[in-house]
Amino acid sequence: MGTHATAHLPTLGFIGLGNLGNPMASSAQAAGYRLLVHSLDRNEAEHLVAAGACWANTVAEVASQSEVLITVLPGPEQVRQIMIGAAGALEHMRPGSTFIDMSTSSVEVAREVMAEAQQRGVAVMDAPVSFLAQAPIGASRSSASLQIFVGGSKELYERHLPLFRALGGMPDQIYHAGPNGNGYAIKVLLNLLWFVYATGTSEVLAMASRLGLDLRMLQQALCASPTQSNFLQYDVNSVLERGDYDDGFTLDLVCKDIQLGVALGTGAGIDPEVARLVEQIHLRALQQHGPKSGEMSVVKLYEAAAGTEFRCPTP
Numbered sequence: 228m229g230t231h232a233t234a235h236l237p238t239l240g241f242i243g244l245g246n247l248g249n250p251m252a253s254s255a256q257a258a259g260y261r262l263l264v265h266s267l268d269r270n271e272a273e274h275l276v277a278a279g280a281c282w283a284n285t286v287a288e289v290a291s292q293s294e295v296l297i298t299v300l301p302g303p304e305q306v307r308q309i310m311i312g313a314a315g316a317l318e319h320m321r322p323g324s325t326f327i328d329m330s331t332s333s334v335e336v337a338r339e340v341m342a343e344a345q346q347r348g349v350a351v352m353d354a355p356v357s358f359l360a361q362a363p364i365g366a367s368r369s370s371a372s373l374q375i376f377v378g379g380s381k382e383l384y385e386r387h388l389p390l391f392r393a394l395g396g397m398p399d400q401i402y403h404a405g406p407n408g409n410g411y412a413i414k415v416l417l418n419l420l421w422f423v424y425a426t427g428t429s430e431v432l433a434m435a436s437r438l439g440l441d442l443r444m445l446q447q448a449l450c451a452s453p454t455q456s457n458f459l460q461y462d463v464n465s466v467l468e469r470g471d472y473d474d475g476f477t478l479d480l481v482c483k484d485i486q487l488g489v490a491l492g493t494g495a496g497i498d499p500e501v502a503r504l505v506e507q508i509h510l511r512a513l514q515q516h517g518p519k520s521g522e523m524s525v526v527k528l529y530e531a532a533a534g535t536e537f538r539c540p541t542p
Contacts, residue, residue: 236260237325237390240293242286242309242316244271246475247329247356248299251373251394256280258393265289290316295325295390302483303336311343322348325387329354329375329394331418333487334408334494337378341407352379352387353407355414359397374400376417378410412491419488419502422481424458425525426505432463432537433529442467443539462523467539472521479518482509 236259241252244266252275256262262280264272269282276282283289286309290296296316300306306328310316317340320326326340326349337353344351357374375396377384384403391401404410435445446467450460465471485506492499509525516524530536 237294238263238292239390240265240283240289240296241299242266242289242296243299243330244268244275245299245301248297251297251299251329251356252280254395255390255393260390260393263289263292285314286316287314287319290319291321293320293324295327295387296320297327297329297394300328300330300332301480302331303333303487306330306332306336307339310340315343317343317347317349320344320347320349323350325350325352325383327352327354327387329356331355331414331484331487332411333415333490334411337408337411350379350383351407352377352383353410354378354391355410356394356396357414357417359400372397374402376402376404376410376413378404378407378412380406415484415487415491418484419505421458421462422485422509422525423501423505424456425462425523426508428456428459428463429526429529432526433533436533436535436537441539442537446539463526466523466526467537468541470536470538472523472526474519474521476522477518478509478513478516478520478522478524481522482506482513485509 238261239255241248241262241264244252244264248266249271252262252264256275256278262275263283264275264280265283265286265288266272272280272282298306298309300309310326317326326344328340332353332355341351354375354377359372359374373395375391375394377391381403388401392398402413404413432442435442446459449455465473485502489499489502489506492502508528512524512528516527526537
């Protein structure tokens with residue numbers, strides 16, 4: 228990369244290079260951003276380093292050299308540990324730099340990070356993401372085509388809009404959600420509704436199987452009706468066609484996300500009755516199939532109830 232092309236672009240620090248972080252980092256690198264990267268597994272960063280990124284051995288090293296620090300971590304506890312723990316990144320960030328958390332986290336952690344960041348002159352945004360999954364899930368994750376929900380000031384949002392586009396945000400799918408924490412809230416609600424869809428769709432498929440209905444015909448009929456959903460049209464196909472329950476996102480993370488949704492509703496004064504039921508069903512799937520089983524393992528519970536796997540030929 229020549230300095231002429233990158234002189235006006237901030238140096239990005241990336242912490243977390245899993246299924247979410249990796250395509251975003253690759254997209255930013257392709258757009259000309261200089262990257263410093265750190266992850267629990269260095270192998271996740273090898274292709275980025277080969278293309279010119281700098282590997283950092285510690286969180287402190289990334290934080291001290293980044294103009295914009297981006298974290299993509301499993302959940303609130305990891306964000307707290309990385310940012311404000313004993314060796315937290317905020318302690319090493321320069322005044323005037325920006326921290327963007329793109330994890331699925333909580334409003335409570337957003338407040339904790341904001342309180343410490345303000346003392347250090349560091350700007351903060353939450354900007355969790357969702358893949359635009361109009362394809363079987365594995366295919367949708369092969370590149371960064373993202374919705375991004377940004378919590379933070381309007382001025383910060385506008386200043387970093389080119390970066391969000393470079394990270395893979397689709398031009399009409401980068402939302403300014405409002406103040407800090409609102410981005411987290413939208414992502415938590417999005418995930419929660421997806422898990423509700425997964426549970427409800429599985430229950431319908433179980434009933435249809437016991438009734439002897441053609442599952443592909445049923446799917447086509449439902450998708451042409453007011454019951455259509457992205458889950459029903461695209462996501463469930465990996466189960467129906469390949470028996471793939473998507474272990475790219477694991478069931479322990481699903482349960483964590485549902486619990487974030489339950490807490491969000493409770494904190495807002497709404498009794499999340501449906502969410503609590505969906506949580507109990509997923510916890511049962513977790514007990515039966517293990518924490519690292521695929522995010523659609525709830526389908527397996529209903530397959531067991533129906534006495535058959537839900538499979539049908541590729542249309």
